[in-house]
Amino acid sequence: MSSENNMPLISVKNLSKIYETDGAETVGLKNVDLVINEGEFVAVVGPSGSGKSTLLQVLGCLDRPTSGEYMLEDKNLKDYSDKELAEVRNKKMGFVFQQFNLLPRQSVLENIKLPLLYAGVNEPERTNIAQRMVDLVDLKDRADFLTTKLSGGQKQRVAIARALANNPKIIFADEPTGSLDSKSGETILDFLQELNDKGHTVVLVTHESYVANSAKRIVHLRDGNIDKDEKVINRRIISKEGFKR
Amino acid sequence: MRFRDTLKISVKGLSTHRGRSLLTILGIVIGITSITLVNAIGNSAKNMILSEVEGLGANNVFILPGKEPTGPTDAGGSILNNSLTIRDLESLKRKSNLPDVAKVAPVVFGPIIASRESETYSTMVIGTTPELFEIYKLDLSQGETFTADDVAQLSGNVVIGKKVADELFGQSDIIGEKIKFKEGNFRVIGVLEEKGQSSFVNFDEVIIAPYTTVQQQILGFRYIQRIGLTATSPEAIPGLVSDIKSTLRDNHNIEDSKDDDFFVTTMKELADSVSTVTDVLTVLLGSVAGISLVVGGVGIMNIMLVSVTERTREIGLRKALGATNSDILKQFLTEAVILTVSGGILGIILGGGLSYLATIVANRFWGLNFSFAIPISGMILGVSVSTAIGFIFGIYPARQASKRSPMDALRYE
Numbered sequence: 001m002s003s004e005n006n007m008p009l010i011s012v013k014n015l016s017k018i019y020e021t022d023g024a025e026t027v028g029l030k031n032v033d034l035v036i037n038e039g040e041f042v043a044v045v046g047p048s049g050s051g052k053s054t055l056l057q058v059l060g061c062l063d064r065p066t067s068g069e070y071m072l073e074d075k076n077l078k079d080y081s082d083k084e085l086a087e088v089r090n091k092k093m094g095f096v097f098q099q100f101n102l103l104p105r106q107s108v109l110e111n112i113k114l115p116l117l118y119a120g121v122n123e124p125e126r127t128n129i130a131q132r133m134v135d136l137v138d139l140k141d142r143a144d145f146l147t148t149k150l151s152g153g154q155k156q157r158v159a160i161a162r163a164l165a166n167n168p169k170i171i172f173a174d175e176p177t178g179s180l181d182s183k184s185g186e187t188i189l190d191f192l193q194e195l196n197d198k199g200h201t202v203v204l205v206t207h208e209s210y211v212a213n214s215a216k217r218i219v220h221l222r223d224g225n226i227d228k229d230e231k232v233i234n235r236r237i238i239s240k241e242g243f244k245r
Numbered sequence: 246m247r248f249r250d251t252l253k254i255s256v257k258g259l260s261t262h263r264g265r266s267l268l269t270i271l272g273i274v275i276g277i278t279s280i281t282l283v284n285a286i287g288n289s290a291k292n293m294i295l296s297e298v299e300g301l302g303a304n305n306v307f308i309l310p311g312k313e314p315t316g317p318t319d320a321g322g323s324i325l326n327n328s329l330t331i332r333d334l335e336s337l338k339r340k341s342n343l344p345d346v347a348k349v350a351p352v353v354f355g356p357i358i359a360s361r362e363s364e365t366y367s368t369m370v371i372g373t374t375p376e377l378f379e380i381y382k383l384d385l386s387q388g389e390t391f392t393a394d395d396v397a398q399l400s401g402n403v404v405i406g407k408k409v410a411d412e413l414f415g416q417s418d419i420i421g422e423k424i425k426f427k428e429g430n431f432r433v434i435g436v437l438e439e440k441g442q443s444s445f446v447n448f449d450e451v452i453i454a455p456y457t458t459v460q461q462q463i464l465g466f467r468y469i470q471r472i473g474l475t476a477t478s479p480e481a482i483p484g485l486v487s488d489i490k491s492t493l494r495d496n497h498n499i500e501d502s503k504d505d506d507f508f509v510t511t512m513k514e515l516a517d518s519v520s521t522v523t524d525v526l527t528v529l530l531g532s533v534a535g536i537s538l539v540v541g542g543v544g545i546m547n548i549m550l551v552s553v554t555e556r557t558r559e560i561g562l563r564k565a566l567g568a569t570n571s572d573i574l575k576q577f578l579t580e581a582v583i584l585t586v587s588g589g590i591l592g593i594i595l596g597g598g599l600s601y602l603a604t605i606v607a608n609r610f611w612g613l614n615f616s617f618a619i620p621i622s623g624m625i626l627g628v629s630v631s632t633a634i635g636f637i638f639g640i641y642p643a644r645q646a647s648k649r650s651p652m653d654a655l656r657y658e
Contacts, residue, residue, distance in 0.1 A: 083569045162566070
C-alpha cells in the first residue's frame with residue numbers, strides 16, 4: 001500500500017546555509033540538490049555536524065537558506081515574508097522534536113490545539129479536531145492531563161497529534177526517538193509509518209540506522225553535502241514485526 | 246488570530262507565573278493607589294472647604310480697608326488701616342447707592358480675655374449689628390440677638406459662641422448671666438448654635454456685641470475694620486461690587502482706582518482661590534505619585550524582558566507551529582497590559598479603601614466634615630494611565646519576543 005507518486009513536493013537546488021558567528025563562517029549546507037516527492041518517507045542520516053539538522057530546519061522553513069532555490073510544491077519560497085512562512089509552517093508542515101517541545105502546565109488537548117489556534121480555527125472546531133487527534137495517538141484517557149504528567153513516549157505521541165492537527169502534507173521529525181526507550185521509540189516509528197501510509201510525506205532526521213531503516217529512502221549527509229541517496233531495500237515495517245503498541 | 250484567543254493565551258501565560266505576576270504589578274498598584282488617594286483626599290478637602298464657604302453665605306461680599314494685598318506677605322496693610330468709616334457704612338446702606346444689596350453690617354474685632362467668677366477664657370470679641378447674623382447665617386440655640394436699639398444705646402448685651410458658653414458656664418440655661426471683659430460688665434442674651442470648625446472664623450469661640458460698644462469701650466477707635474454685605478442674588482454680585490467701589494470712591498474723593506484705600510472681595514473669589522490651591526496641590530502630589538508609576542512601568546519592562554528570555558523556547562515553538570511575529574507581539578503586549586490594568590484596578594480599590602479610612606480618621610479625630618468621594622474621573626484616569634503604561638513599557642519586550650527565530654524552539658535548552 002504505497003501512496004508514493006511522482007509529484008515533487010520539495011525541490012531544492014544549490015541550497016547552501018552558512019552560519020556567521022563573530023566573523024567566522026561555518027558551513028551548514030553546501031550546494032545541496034534534493035527532490036522529495038509527495039508520499040515519500042525520507043530518513044536523513046549522517047554523523048553529527050554533517051548538516052542534517054540544518055537541512056531539516058531549512059526545509060521546515062524554520063530558517064532561511066543563505067543561497068539556493070527552495071520550491072515547495074510549485075511555489076518558490078525565496079520571496080516569502082516571515083508572515084507567509086509562518087503560514088506555510090502552520091498549514092503545510094508538522095513538527096516532531098527530540099525534546100517534545102510541549103507547553104508545560106497546559107493540558108494535552110491545549111497543546112494539540114496550538115496550531116489550530118494560529119490557523120484561526122474557531123473554538124468548538126478546535127476541540128473537535130484535537131479530540132480526534134488525541135484519539136488517533138491512543139491518548140484519549142489522558143486528554144485533560146497536564147503534559148508534565150506524561151511519560152516520554154506519551155509526550156511524543158502528543159507531539160505527533162499536534163503535528164497532525166492542521167492535516168499537513170509534510171511531517172518533519174528531528175530525532176523523534178532520541179529521548180525515548182526502545183519500545184516507546186518503536187511506537188513512534190509505527191505511528192510515522194502509519195501516517196506515511198495515509199499519504200503524509202515524512203522527513204526524519206536520525207543517526208541510528210535501525211531508525212533510518214524504517215523509512216523508504218535514506219539521504220546520507222557528510223560535511224553539508226549529500227553523500228549518498230538510496231532506496232531502503234530491507235525496510236522495517238514495525239507493525240509487521242509483531243510489535244504491539 | 247482572534248483577540249479573544251490572544252487574551253486567553255496571555256491569561257494562561259500569566260497564571261503559570263502567578264507569584265511573579267503579582268510582584269511585577271506591585272509598583273503599579275502602589276502608584277495607582279497613591280494617585281487615587283491623593284485625588285480622593287484632595288477632592289474631599291476641596292468639597293469640605295467649598296461647602297463651608299457656601300455655608301457662610303455664597304452671596305457675601307466683604308470690604309476691607311487699605312490696598313488689596315499683592316501677595317501673602319502683604320497682608321499687614323489692611324489691618325492697620327482706618328479708611329472705612331461710619332459714614333461709608335451709612336452710604337452703603339442706601340438703596341439708591343447699592344440697589345442690589347440685601348444686608349450690610351460693620352465689623353470691628355479684637356482679642357479679649359472673658360471672665361466669669363473664677364473662670365476665664367481667652368477669645369475674640371466681634372462688634373457688629375444684628376444684620377451680621379443674617380449675612381453669616383448664624384442661628385441661636387438659646388435667647389435672642391441684640392437689636393438696633395442695643396447698637397444705638399451702646400448696650401452690654403452680647404451673644405456668645407457655644408464653646409465660650411461651655412468654658413465659662415458649663416451649664417445649659419445661661420441667658421441673663423453676666424460676663425466680664427476689659428473692666429466692663431456684659432449680659433449674655435443669646436447663645437449661637439454649634440457650627441463646628443470652620444476654615445475662616447470659628448463662631449463657636451467668639452463673643453458678638455454691638456459694634457458701638459466694642460469700638461468705644463474696648464478698642465477705643467471710631468473706624469470700621471470690615472464691612473460685610475450680602476447680595477440679593479449670585480447674579481447681582483458683580484454689579485454690587487462695582488456699585489460699592491463707586492460709592493466709596495465718591496466718599497473718599499478718589500478718582501483713580503489705583504488710589505483706592507479699600508478693597509472688595511467676594512465669597513466666590515475666595516472659593517475660587519481655595520479651589521485653585523487644592524487643585525494645584527492635588528496635581529503636585531499626583532505627579533509625585535506619577536513618578537512611582539514610571540518606576541513601576543520600568544519594573545514591568547524588566548520582568549517582561551527576563552520572561553521573554555526565559556520563554557525563548559516557548560516563543561520558538563509557537564512560531565514553528567505557525568505563530569506570526571504579530572501574534573507573538575500581541576501575546577506579550579497583552580500580558581503587559583493585563584498586568585498593568587489589573588495593577589491599576591487593585592490600586593483603585595486599595596486607594597479607595599485607604600481614602601475611606603482617611604475620611605473616617607479626619608472626621609473622628611480632627612472633627613472635620615470630610616465626605617468620602619472617589620471621583621469617577623479619578624477611576625477612569627487610573628485605568629487609562631495603567632493601560633497606557635502597559636503599552637509603553639510592554640512594547641519593547643514584546644518586540645524583542647516577536648523577533649525571536651522559530652529556530653529557538655530547537656536550539657535553546
